[in-house]
Amino acid sequence: MRLGIDFGTTRTRVAAVLKGNYPLIDFQTESGDIQDWYPSLIAVQGERLAFGLDALATQYDSDWELYRSLKRLLALGSPQSVLRVGQVELPLMDWLTQFLTTLREDLLRRSNLEVSSQEPLEVMVGIPANANSNQRFMTLEAFRRAGFHLLGMLNEPSAAGIEYAHRYRQSDVTRRREHVVVYDLGGGTFDVSVIRMTGQRHEVLGSDGISQLGGDDFDELLMELALSQPVLADSTRKHLSRVRLLNLCREAKESLNPSSRKITVDLSQISLVAGEVLVPVSQFYEKCETLISKTIRATESAMHSVLGEAGDDLQTLACIYLVGGSSELPVLARSLRDRFGKRVRRSPYPSAATAIGLAIAADQESGYTWEEQFSRHFGVWRESEDGREIVFDPIFSKATPLPGPGQPQLTANRQYHPAHNVGHFRFLECSQLKEQQEPGGDIIAWDAVLFPFDPSLRQEARLDQIPVERWPEAHSQWVEECYQCDAQGIIHVTISNQTSDYFKKYLIRESRSQKAKGGKRKAMSRRQ
Missing domain, CATH: 2.60.34 (Substrate Binding Domain Of DNAk; Chain A, domain 1)
Incomplete structure (x- = not known):
């Protein structure tokens, strides 16, 4: 069985290769809910460890210590780096390997993937375009140790570009407009790549990005605003779990739609003495402007380095393609359209585009070829x-x-x-x-x-x-x-x-x- 795995900062998504189709894999949570993502989460209670779905089941249990954003830490760590969660201290590589081992086990027993336990899981793995060589090594090595059979590694914007071509190539890409800019804002990183598409051949011409900017940073901004509301007593603020509060803010952020006026953060889920906090959407969006501007500058830099003056009038550009879970924030597409106009298009499946593209790349019959380059x-x-x-x-x-x-x-x-x-x-x-x-x-x-x-x-x-x-x-x-x-x-x-x-x-x-x-x-x- 061949799979595309997008190991994300907050959520990991898996797509399968199935007779020319590339469906997302669904997982069943402990409560019986079905979801098309796997939580990139660690939980510790004493010496007990939980990963993925098991860790998700403890997210509002104060007896457990939570750790999220493991992927983001990889950009700063090494195989010798040590991570402490609660009372447990282990090498970073061991944490990652145990998480991926649990993912593999849950693919076999808690998902809708129809495969025997003896059949090898052959995977194409995604990696941020701006990932350094150390992060690439650790990711590949952890997948190997977890029992996956590696087909290869592909930069995440390149994988999303393959998903775009598979969906839109015949309608969008022409000889005059053969360039696609993939704008990939995930939970922990931002990447942008300029790709030339010629038939089924993809050539990455330039990349830029910010290794420590992603949805986590928007969650932090919302948390700061929530904590600044006068309805909260100082004593309440001191006793709120930061990790759980960030999780609440992420869920509240993801519930936004273009007509939202207030953001509701329900603190009663993590505190017996706190209730709902209301944050005006306008305040939150104002706080987001600095982060969004950084991504736009990086996008312009990548475009100008490849397209030169043509990058200003967008004549050779087929599309600026928005992918990554954090690109679903309504103000983001609005800001990008203000700068780049109608060329901006959000993927119908922004959170899943990379996993689907990785599955297409893993399919020997798909016919796609690609050429990557150094991003540093x-x-x-x-x-x-x-x-x-x-x-x-x-x-x-x-x-x-x-x-x-x-x-x-x-x-x-x-x-x-x-x-x-x-x-x-x-x-x-x-x-x-x-x-x-x-x-x-x-x-x-x-x-x-x-x-x-x-x-x-x-x-x-x-x-x-x-x-x-x-x-x-x-x-x-x-x-x-x-x-x-x-x-x-x-x-x-x-x-x-x-x-x-x-x-x-x-x-x-x-x-x-x-x-x-x-x-x-x-x-x-x-x-x-």
């Missing part, structure tokens, strides 16, 4: 001018095409004579490059990799305790760095001393400041 610059700091300056060397630049399924990995090489006894490589990813190739925008620092240029240090287990200093014999050594990036955007680097015939391979991961102590390193290898 990846590189390393280096010394120049004999150590007098530090410069950024972009290894893979933003918009570099990623290899497609079955294609060879993308590679880049650097060769040089070193100057020091130990190489100290400080990797980072950034969303922009400013003047003089300086990193800018959203910056994430990765592993500070250490490699012994001096052959006498190649068996040294604690290179971090060796002072990095200029080495007179360094000019006699020839060093090569070989970078490899796969179709999922995961990067490895192999550093080798060609002269003395040894090398070491690294997976680029989280910065040392965020890693748990004692992180494992691969052993030094000699060339065979």
Whole structure:
């Protein structure tokens, strides 16, 4: 059985491949309700853990500690990161794996998916377009550990673009209007991609986004307004559960329609002494303007980087396609239409478009092909001018095409004579490059990799305790760095001393400041 799985910040959705159709999978809750989404939720009581549907059943039980937005944390974490929920502390990877394991079990026993427990679940997995290589690695690895068979990973806006083409290609896309902008506002992230559609071939031409902006932030704004209402006593405010209050605000936000004038937040569901709080919709929308403006600026940036002046008059644009659960907020479409006019179209299934697109991509008979690209610059700091300056060397630049399924990995090489006894490589990813190739925008620092240029240090287990200093014999050594990036955007680097015939391979991961102590390193290898 082939599936498309959109692991969301608040809700996870699954679509199946079924004889040319791509239906959403329904789940049955503990109370017997049927819903077409799976809660991305963790709950803890003492040492007891609950995930997904079981966690949802505890959301208004004060004996349980809730944690939502696990996906959002992945953008800042690493395989060594630790998350504490209640009294339970586990590696972030373990939390994610247990959640996905429960999802797999519930697909088999609490959904309408007709499949035997012995049949493999082959999945195409979604990932935010602006996800860094560390988030991509953790997501894929957790799905594998949970027992899913991975077909591949696709950026979420690209998947939504496939759903759009499957639904509208014949009516919207022409030779003159072959570009589609996918505006994807989810629970925790915002992504925008410009896609050229030629028949069933999709080429991502440019992407932008904000990794820490999504529906969660709109929920926070509504919560602040609810707590500021004078009907609430200070003592009541202090005893309200933040997580449960945010959940109430999310539900109230999702109930809005274009004619709504008041937002009702029913605090009696989480407090014995509080009742309903009414927030004027106009106040809430006014608060939302700053967040919406940020997404519009990112959309304009992506369009101008690809379409240039044509991005202003929208002549080559078929559609700005709104997807993601948070795009259902009425004021959002209104603001986008004020800026971009009639080209704005919301998906009939904004919350499910990505999952459906992933299922179509998983279908061997669908005929769709796609070409992704780097959404960030990846590189390393280096010394120049004999150590007098530090410069950024972009290894893979933003918009570099990623290899497609079955294609060879993308590679880049650097060769040089070193100057020091130990190489100290400080990797980072950034969303922009400013003047003089300086990193800018959203910056994430990765592993500070250490490699012994001096052959006498190649068996040294604690290179971090060796002072990095200029080495007179360094000019006699020839060093090569070989970078490899796969179709999922995961990067490895192999550093080798060609002269003395040894090398070491690294997976680029989280910065040392965020890693748990004692992180494992691969052993030094000699060339065979």
